[in-house]
Amino acid sequence: MSALQLTRIGHAYFGRTVLDHIDFQVDSAEVVALVGPSGCGKSTLVHIAAGIVEPLRGRVERGYRRHGMIFQEPRLLPWATARHNISYPLRIAGVPRSERKERAMQAALTVAFDPDDLDKYPSELSGGMRQRIAIARALVIEPDFLFCDEPFTALDVALKRRMQDIVIETSRQARFAAVFVTHDLMEAARVAHRIVVLDSTGNGIAGERRLLNAPGHRSDEMIFKTVQSFLRDDPIFRHIDDVDERRLP
Amino acid sequence: MTEWLERLGRSGRFAWSAWSGLAALALLAALWQVGHEAYGDFILPSPLATIEAALAMLADPAAWEIALLTSRRALKGFLAASIAGAALGLAAGYFPAVLRVARPLVTVLLGVPPIAWIVLAMIWFGSTDGTVAVTILVAASPLVFVSVAEGVMSRDRKLDDMARAFGAKAFKRLTTLSLRHVAAHLFPALVVSLGSAFKVAVMAELLANVGGIGGELARTRANLDIAGALAWVLIAVAALIVVEYGLIHPVRAEFERWRVAAQPWGVKR
Numbered sequence: 001m002s003a004l005q006l007t008r009i010g011h012a013y014f015g016r017t018v019l020d021h022i023d024f025q026v027d028s029a030e031v032v033a034l035v036g037p038s039g040c041g042k043s044t045l046v047h048i049a050a051g052i053v054e055p056l057r058g059r060v061e062r063g064y065r066r067h068g069m070i071f072q073e074p075r076l077l078p079w080a081t082a083r084h085n086i087s088y089p090l091r092i093a094g095v096p097r098s099e100r101k102e103r104a105m106q107a108a109l110t111v112a113f114d115p116d117d118l119d120k121y122p123s124e125l126s127g128g129m130r131q132r133i134a135i136a137r138a139l140v141i142e143p144d145f146l147f148c149d150e151p152f153t154a155l156d157v158a159l160k161r162r163m164q165d166i167v168i169e170t171s172r173q174a175r176f177a178a179v180f181v182t183h184d185l186m187e188a189a190r191v192a193h194r195i196v197v198l199d200s201t202g203n204g205i206a207g208e209r210r211l212l213n214a215p216g217h218r219s220d221e222m223i224f225k226t227v228q229s230f231l232r233d234d235p236i237f238r239h240i241d242d243v244d245e246r247r248l249p
Numbered sequence: 250m251t252e253w254l255e256r257l258g259r260s261g262r263f264a265w266s267a268w269s270g271l272a273a274l275a276l277l278a279a280l281w282q283v284g285h286e287a288y289g290d291f292i293l294p295s296p297l298a299t300i301e302a303a304l305a306m307l308a309d310p311a312a313w314e315i316a317l318l319t320s321r322r323a324l325k326g327f328l329a330a331s332i333a334g335a336a337l338g339l340a341a342g343y344f345p346a347v348l349r350v351a352r353p354l355v356t357v358l359l360g361v362p363p364i365a366w367i368v369l370a371m372i373w374f375g376s377t378d379g380t381v382a383v384t385i386l387v388a389a390s391p392l393v394f395v396s397v398a399e400g401v402m403s404r405d406r407k408l409d410d411m412a413r414a415f416g417a418k419a420f421k422r423l424t425t426l427s428l429r430h431v432a433a434h435l436f437p438a439l440v441v442s443l444g445s446a447f448k449v450a451v452m453a454e455l456l457a458n459v460g461g462i463g464g465e466l467a468r469t470r471a472n473l474d475i476a477g478a479l480a481w482v483l484i485a486v487a488a489l490i491v492v493e494y495g496l497i498h499p500v501r502a503e504f505e506r507w508r509v510a511a512q513p514w515g516v517k518r
Contacts, residue, residue: 051416066416067414068415075407075411077429078507079507081507088412088425091425121507123511
């Protein structure tokens with residue numbers, strides 16, 4: 001039984017088709033990176049898989065118990081403290097207050113968020129801290145599936161690496177499966193077991209490549225070489241850096 | 250424990266900020282005094298004389314009864330206006346069709362002067378509390394309605410999506426996200442509509458002759474008792490200040506702690 005199975009998914013916004021004929025599957029405890037040029041419908045696909053958007057066509061089957069999600073922006077509640085932001089999914093699930101407090105603390109420690117800052121508001125914290133809160137919020141419900149929609153695009157290089165390490169480490173410990181949307185191939189090659197490339201017009205999957213070794217056991221040199229050979233020799237990655245080419249005349 | 254200490258600290262800061270308010274009132278009193286010295290006792294009694302007259306009045310329990318009667322009427326109308334305006338505003342924010350129908354009606358309601366509503370209400374309800382309540386309802390609810398509808402429409406849909414991703418159903422999203430966002434738009438409207446509730450209450454009382462502060466104003470006017478009239482105005486304003494700073498502002502401060510946290514050090518109010 002796979003953790004997530006999408007069958008013949010199709011979607012359109014106001015009559016313009018953004019996705020069609022998508023078949024996509026994730027095994028349990030597998031991290032899949034979903035890459036493609038910007039505007040090809042990666043985010044829409046993940047939103048459909050996470051249940052935020054109802055697809056026009058096709059079927060979504062979920063074999064996991066519960067999922068967490070990290071967005072491109074932190075999407076925190078500005079009026080709530082870090083602690084209440086982290087425990088927000090627990091509040092939705094109806095977990096009692098004292099338990100929420102305890103589990104928010106645990107999640108904060110997992111993402112190396114200073115417990116002294118738990119009573120601060122998002123406006124008092126830096127961008128990296130806010131994204132840590134967003135990660136902790138996704139992990140606090142102890143998910144067995146994680147959706148990441150370009151979660152670290154806005155962060156600087158060093159912080160990005162730290163965040164990727166946190167995701168790699170927790171996914172290995174908690175053994176959750178994940179879909180990781182990104183347009184950064186280096187990031188995909190660091191965190192994922194498998195890279196799936198979406199067709200540049202959103203019409204089906206262009207192809208997929210399985211990576212050697214488990215995430216976290218790859219040297220930087222090896223990641224760099226893999227990405228170089230993908231970009232140079234592999235036809236499915238040819239359009240990866242195109243900037244919405246289909247709009248050009 | 251620390252939470253309560255923090256709350257106490259916030260209340261203390263709030264009380265301390267009353268000094269600046271007092272300074273503004275003292276400035277007003279100074280201008281008033283200038284007016285008094287220019288025009289004399291008959292046109293404009295001095296602020297001290299007015300305060301003395303008000304205190305003398307309040308020594309009589311009957312005056313408290315009158316002030317309380319007006320306050321109760323104003324608060325009743327204010328509550329009805331807030332609830333009706335907020336409920337309709339929520340509906341209009343979520344369903345654009347409701348808003349499209351309601352907007353012209355709001356314009357019509359706001360276009361008719363309150364004085365006309367008092368006359369109509371007097372014809373319909375006679376000289377009763379109903380006249381005051383209906384006038385306040387009509388005068389104060391459109392503002393609350395518009396603010397709440399604007400609040401719902403300007404909510405952050407990305408937060409809605411986030412909540413949906415974590416499995417929140419529509420009702421949970423309403424209570425944990427939308428209402429919280431609407432509160433920021435609602436409170437300024439509540440302050441304004443509370444003020445207009447008091448004003449309209451006094452005006453309706455005066456015209457409908459149903460007692461209260463408005464009734465007393467009518468009586469002092471008939472007796473050419475200028476100091477008495479000013480004293481009643483003073484009492485009406487004091488009642489409004491007590492309600493606004495004793496009820497609305499503390500609730501608002503509780504909701505808006507995060508905004509204060511966002512302000513840089515040194516400009517906290």
